[in-house]
Amino acid sequence: MADLAAPSLPVGPIGIVGLGLIGGSLGLDLQARGRVVRALVHREATAERARARGLATVVSTDGALLADCVLVVLALPLDRLLEPPPDLVAALPQRAVITDVGSVKQPVLACWRELHPRFVASHPMAGTALAGVEAGLAGLFAGRPWVATPEADTDPAALAAVQALAELLGAKWIRCGAIEHDRSVALISHLPVLASAALLTNADRAGAASGLSLLVRTLASSGFADTTRVGGGNPQLGTLMARCNREAVQAALGSYRQQIEHIEQLLQQGDWPALQQLLEQASALRPEFVASLS
Amino acid sequence: MADLAAPSLPVGPIGIVGLGLIGGSLGLDLQARGRVVRALVHREATAERARARGLATVVSTDGALLADCVLVVLALPLDRLLEPPPDLVAALPQRAVITDVGSVKQPVLACWRELHPRFVASHPMAGTALAGVEAGLAGLFAGRPWVATPEADTDPAALAAVQALAELLGAKWIRCGAIEHDRSVALISHLPVLASAALLTNADRAGAASGLSLLVRTLASSGFADTTRVGGGNPQLGTLMARCNREAVQAALGSYRQQIEHIEQLLQQGDWPALQQLLEQASALRPEFVASLS
Structure with a gap:
């Protein structure tokens, strides 16, 4: 049948x-x-x-x-x-x-x-x-x-x-649901584009401010290449994503900035066990997200 | 001779x-x-x-x-x-x-x-x-x-x-110089590990807070895999880098957080031309850093 x-x-x-x-x-x-x-x-x-x-x-x-x-x-x-x-x-x-x-x-x-x-x-x-x-x-x-x-x-x-x-x-x-889709892609697609682009502009500006423009370019390795791949992508597409998914991308940027601030605090306090725990969580999380991809 | x-x-x-x-x-x-x-x-x-x-x-x-x-x-x-x-x-x-x-x-x-x-x-x-x-x-x-x-x-x-x-x-x-080396690797190696790890922990936490734990994992794509590769790496090595290069990594985290805040402001203001300009800068910068790698 x-x-x-x-x-x-x-x-x-x-x-x-x-x-x-x-x-x-x-x-x-x-x-x-x-x-x-x-x-x-x-x-x-x-x-x-x-x-x-x-x-x-x-x-x-x-x-x-x-x-x-x-x-x-x-x-x-x-x-x-x-x-x-x-x-x-x-x-x-x-x-x-x-x-x-x-x-x-x-x-x-x-x-x-x-x-x-x-x-x-x-x-x-x-x-x-x-x-x-x-x-x-x-x-x-x-x-x-x-x-x-x-x-x-x-x-x-x-x-x-x-x-x-x-x-x-x-x-x-x-x-x-459309809301659920848009919030999810903000976290796993649109925010990574912006966070990755910020790594590039930060390396350029902070490098130049320290007189290290050439050295940062010379020393960038395969890890930097991986991490900045999506941030170096199509600027029009990245802008459209942010514009069309503005609310969810703003929320994702805000919670991401808080994570960065949290890591800053761990360094400020010299709390290495907590930093290692955070990196262990990240390491354990990654296969849950990209097991079939990497 | x-x-x-x-x-x-x-x-x-x-x-x-x-x-x-x-x-x-x-x-x-x-x-x-x-x-x-x-x-x-x-x-x-x-x-x-x-x-x-x-x-x-x-x-x-x-x-x-x-x-x-x-x-x-x-x-x-x-x-x-x-x-x-x-x-x-x-x-x-x-x-x-x-x-x-x-x-x-x-x-x-x-x-x-x-x-x-x-x-x-x-x-x-x-x-x-x-x-x-x-x-x-x-x-x-x-x-x-x-x-x-x-x-x-x-x-x-x-x-x-x-x-x-x-x-x-x-x-x-x-x-x-050793100072120049340490500042440079903070920007192009140590910070990317922490920024990448923060993308993983943020996707997990913000996803869970919105009831999207499964969906964010299902929708993560090759871009997320690239961007999180170094953040999902060896937690002990990442902690050692931050601990041994603390001052430079703190400075790199601080200037990176300011870049993220700047992008947040562009979205808040809806300044799409400025956002596109930033993404165009990132796109133009990337080959200067990783031309021989990607």
């Missing part, structure tokens, strides 16, 4: 709006699984490059190509997602399932719950250091979380379709 | 005290270059394991094996280096060059400048996540900085011998 409860992806073309890292990777994976992919991009130059890379079955700058899509993924940067052009909204078929890939969910829902009846807010948590039409790569979503943040009135069949999409690509399906 | 100014390593056996990551790696590399290596370890069980791994030509728990060494590397943890057992000091030949590998230089000099006339403070900046007799590996020092912090009365021939050792192993030789 078929499992009637299993989520299924509707038959028909799948639309992707935007062919950056996420959109391009989706296009490659979906075609590899035999799906027809229709991709809408902003510029003709991007369309030509996307065609050359085979990121979709059809690539166009004309929203009309989305007309018969059964599911459309809005793979746009947060700022464009939160101020969608009216012709994009008009081009989305009313019966299609619409989902997004934005890294903050409350403002996306606040905007899109009014714009489309079958919108499902989602966030595939896959990334690389790359962006743009050259960035998309096959297999990006395999084993990575794909979070959906449905509301009480989210269409259950639309939610099931997005779940089927995520599972088709090998992602780990997770459901939670 | 021979270059009379080229630093040279004296002919004769080289001693290593301690066969952890640094000592064991030294032993492997020196033997690969045809040198006789005599290693002193604390426990017979370690000696047996070191012999099985071929970390030195001779391994003993008896300091007498150092008697005819021309150069001895003290590859000990900072706490043991700063409180050396009298029998170790007595076992060091007075005519040999003595150097260390400690990651903080002022206290090492304060201790050892009194203990041996040919002591040279040095710090090969190579590391992995591993420690102990199983950690040593060939080629660890190639391309990595090897910092010496000579004083006015450091024996020039002893300094040249340590330089020759570093260059024999392919390391990048750097000379600077």
Whole structure:
């Protein structure tokens, strides 16, 4: 007997709006699984490059190509997602399932719950250091979380379709509230970007203030490289995350600053057993967070 | 014509005290270059394991094996280096060059400048996540900085011998003052350990306070793994660094906390252009620090 409860992806073309890292990777994976992919991009130059890379079955700058899509993924940067052009909204078929890939969910829902009846807010948590039409790569979503943040009135069949999409690509399906999502990513994604950037600007400024500009650069090791990787990433993306998730990022920054102050106090007091205990806690915590990653 | 100014390593056996990551790696590399290596370890069980791994030509728990060494590397943890057992000091030949590998230089000099006339403070900046007799590996020092912090009365021939050792192993030789070294490593090595550990403890505590303990663990991604790698490292080593480099680490923590407060203010004010500028600075700075590493 078929499992009637299993989520299924509707038959028909799948639309992707935007062919950056996420959109391009989706296009490659979906075609590899035999799906027809229709991709809408902003510029003709991007369309030509996307065609050359085979990121979709059809690539166009004309929203009309989305007309018969059964599911459309809005793979746009947060700022464009939160101020969608009216012709994009008009081009989305009313019966299609619409989902997004934005890294903050409350403002996306606040905007899109009014714009489309079958919108499902989602966030595939896959990334690389790359962006743009050259960035998309096959297999990006395999084993990575794909979070959906449905509301009480989210269409259950639309939610099931997005779940089927995520599972088709090998992602780990997770459901939670938008507030919970946004607070969590503030702690494990957005704050680390800012804390990591602050390590770089602090090493530069405090180094220069001590006349050590060259020496700090010469002595930086693989540990500094690891710790500053996300802080040296895309500045626009980092700013958008902070702007769109402002409240949660402020809270995360505040509690982080208190942790730093606590460590300052331990050094001030020379309380080495307590410092070692804190570092032992950190060491024990890390595998709980990143066991499958490092 | 021979270059009379080229630093040279004296002919004769080289001693290593301690066969952890640094000592064991030294032993492997020196033997690969045809040198006789005599290693002193604390426990017979370690000696047996070191012999099985071929970390030195001779391994003993008896300091007498150092008697005819021309150069001895003290590859000990900072706490043991700063409180050396009298029998170790007595076992060091007075005519040999003595150097260390400690990651903080002022206290090492304060201790050892009194203990041996040919002591040279040095710090090969190579590391992995591993420690102990199983950690040593060939080629660890190639391309990595090897910092010496000579004083006015450091024996020039002893300094040249340590330089020759570093260059024999392919390391990048750097000379600077002990104060400058300690301030620099506070900014690019010791502070990042504490800032990274604070990201872990903050994600745990703030996550739990919001009822998100499981979700923050599930959503942590490769960026969180990178940013927390050094903070999840050896707690004893992290504590020793902070304790032995207390003043510089306190200063680094203080200026870092001010950077975090500055970012908090930018979010409070909603000054997104200034935040983007800060992240652009961080992005531009990173290659200056880690161009050869990432």
